[in-house]
Amino acid sequence: MTDDIDRRLAGLLAAHSPEPDPAFADRVVALASFELTLRASRRRTIAQLVKEAAALGAVLLSFALLARTAPESAGFGDAVPLGSPAMLGVAVLALWALTGARSAKA
Amino acid sequence: MNAAGEAELARRAAGGDLAAFAVLVRAHESGLRRYTRRLAGDDGDDLAQETLLAGWRALGQLREEGAMAGWLRTIATRRFLDHRRSLAGKAQLVELDLVAASGADNRGQQRIAIDRALNRLPDRERAAALLVFAEGHSHSEAAEILRIPLGTLKSVIARARAALIPLLEGALQ
Numbered sequence: 001m002t003d004d005i006d007r008r009l010a011g012l013l014a015a016h017s018p019e020p021d022p023a024f025a026d027r028v029v030a031l032a033s034f035e036l037t038l039r040a041s042r043r044r045t046i047a048q049l050v051k052e053a054a055a056l057g058a059v060l061l062s063f064a065l066l067a068r069t070a071p072e073s074a075g076f077g078d079a080v081p082l083g084s085p086a087m088l089g090v091a092v093l094a095l096w097a098l099t100g101a102r103s104a105k106a
Numbered sequence: 107m108n109a110a111g112e113a114e115l116a117r118r119a120a121g122g123d124l125a126a127f128a129v130l131v132r133a134h135e136s137g138l139r140r141y142t143r144r145l146a147g148d149d150g151d152d153l154a155q156e157t158l159l160a161g162w163r164a165l166g167q168l169r170e171e172g173a174m175a176g177w178l179r180t181i182a183t184r185r186f187l188d189h190r191r192s193l194a195g196k197a198q199l200v201e202l203d204l205v206a207a208s209g210a211d212n213r214g215q216q217r218i219a220i221d222r223a224l225n226r227l228p229d230r231e232r233a234a235a236l237l238v239f240a241e242g243h244s245h246s247e248a249a250e251i252l253r254i255p256l257g258t259l260k261s262v263i264a265r266a267r268a269a270l271i272p273l274l275e276g277a278l279q
Contacts, residue, residue: 002267006239009270012220013240015144017136024151025135028158029128035159036122 051099058096062089107133109172116174120165131158134178142182144224144236157182179241180251183233187252190229223270234259235266 065085107115112133118126138157143150160181161174168177224232230252237248249259 005267005271009235009267010239010242012216013224013235015140015217015240017140018143020132020136021139022132024139024155025128025131028131028135028155029124031155031159032127032162033124036124 055096055100058092062092062096065089065092112174113171116165116168119162120168127162130174134158134175137175138178138182141179141236141241142186144221144240145182145233146186147225153182153186156185160185176243176247176251179237179243183237183251184253187229187233227266227269230254231262231266231269234262235270238263 066089068085107129112130115126115130119130135154135158139151139154142153142157146153157178161168161178164181168174170177224235227235234248234252237243237251238245243251245259245263246256248263249256252259252262254262
C-alpha cells in the first residue's frame with residue numbers, strides 16, 4: 001500500500017528539468033574564473049608581503065650589526081675591516097637591494 | 107557523459123581547468139536547477155549557482171565516479187537547510203514561482219497544486235520528499251544527504267507522505 005502511494009507520489013512529484021540555460025552556465029564559469037584570478041592575486045600579494053617582511057628584517061639586522069661597531073675603535077674616516085659586523089650589514093643591505101630590484105622587475 | 111569521462115573532467119577542473127568545469131556545469135545545471143527551484147522556490151537558481159561554485163571548490167574531495175549529480179544535490183540540500191536554520195525566527199516562507207505555471211490547463215493547475223503542497227511542508231520534509239519521491243534517491247542516500255539517521259529519515263518521509271496525500275488527493279484519484 002505504502003509502496004503504491006510512494007510510486008504515485010513519485011509520478012506526481014517528478015518534474016521535467018528546465019531548458020538548459022547557457023547564460024546561467026557562463027555566469028557560473030565566469031564567477032569561477034574571477035575567483036581563480038582573485039586567488040592568484042592573493043597569493044602574489046602574500047608572497048610580496050613575505051619578501052618585504054624579510055627585507056625589513058634584513059635592514060633591521062643590518063642596523064643592529066652596524067650599531068655594534070665601536071666608533072672609537074674604527075674612528076671617523078678609518079677603513080672598516082672586511083670581516084667586521086658593519087661589512088656584514090652592508091652585504092645584507094646589498095642583498096636586500098638586489099632582491100628588491102628583482103621583485104620590481106617581476 | 108559516462109562516469110569515467112565525468113571523473114576525468116572533475117580531476118581537470120579541480121586542477122584549475124575552467125574549460126573542463128564549464129563542461130561539467132553544462133551537463134548538470136539543468137537537473138540541479140530543477141531540484142533547487144522546487145526546494146528553494148524563487149531562490150532556486152541562486153542556490154544552484156552557489157552549489158556549483160561550492161562543488162568546484164571541493165572537487166578534489168569527490169572520490170566516487172559518476173556520483174556528481176547526487177553530490178551536488180547533497181551540497182545544495184545542506185546549504186539550503188543551513189541557510190534556513192540561520193534564519194530561524196524570521197519569516198521563512200519559500201516563494202514558489204507559480205506565475206510561470208499559471209496556465210489554465212489541467213497540467214498547469216496540477217503543477218501549481220503540487221508546488222503549493224510541497225511549499226507547505228517544513229524544509230526538511232520537503233527536501234526529503236523531493237530527494238526520495240522526485241529525485242529517486244534511496245532512503246539511506248537521502249538520510250546521508252540530510253545528515254540524519256535512517257530511522258529519522260523514515261519518520262520524516264512518513265510525515266511528508268501523510269501531509270502530501272490529502273493535499274494531492276484530487277490528483278491521486
